[in-house]
Amino acid sequence: MSANPYPTPAETLERELEVKKSRFIARAGQVESREQAMAFIEQAVADYPDARHHCWAYLIGDPESATTAAMSDAGEPSGTAGKPILNVIQHKRIGDVIVVVIRYFGGIKLGAGGLVRAYAGATQNVLAALPLATHQPRTRLKLALGFAQEQPLRHWASQHGAEVERVDYGERVALTLDLPADAVPALRDFTRAKGIDISDD
Structure with missing residues (x-):
């Protein structure tokens, strides 16, 4: 892509x-x-x-x-x-x-x-x-976060043209985010500040 x-x-x-x-x-x-x-x-x-x-x-x-x-x-x-x-x-x-x-x-x-x-x-x-x-290229990232972090992440997503594609609840929240490719650096800054893990697979 x-x-x-x-x-x-x-x-x-x-x-x-x-x-x-x-x-x-x-x-x-x-x-x-x-x-x-x-x-x-x-x-x-x-x-x-x-x-x-x-x-x-x-x-x-x-x-x-x-x-x-x-x-x-x-x-x-x-x-x-x-x-x-x-x-x-x-x-x-x-x-x-x-x-x-x-x-x-x-x-x-x-x-x-x-x-x-x-x-x-x-x-x-x-x-x-x-x-x-x-055509704005988009990318998909998987994130692992605590329950308290889900709402702030959803708020961030709504401000940056990102969509929550999937959420799985276990001991932590596993969330798949579809977002504009040019918003990835901002997401990395946000997740680093909040202690949210990103996996790039």
Whole structure:
């Protein structure tokens, strides 16, 4: 998981481009796993079942060091659709993003160069208009504390955008905290002052 914030789609957006009577409908949105990406593609196919091609590319994770990326020409000549879509995504440096470009053939062949330009252009159109949010990396830490320390810790969590994911009560309180990565130093200061143990597993 990246420790740096990065831009990610804030919503799903569609833009249409017409090239020599072929319609290219580009749909962009946020995905955080291969499963979500496949579901996004299936939805696009379901929404435009009569289109000739549903070409796509996605990039998951920090665009500077992506966890995974994939693409498909979906029946177009090799290298003329998926790769241009992915190239534009990488150039825009957006993470957790998928673009599906749906093509309705207009009867005029575009040639390999024309296809590359059309798919890149459709992707560029939709990503240029796409509202972005900032993905804030989060981390999970386990803490061991006394019963009297739980309430102060919960108070700290509520002030720092942290969420208590799990609490187990035994001789001490075992608590799992999900928090923004940039809040970890502040948590370490807080726990040191309160005598709370952190385990980083």
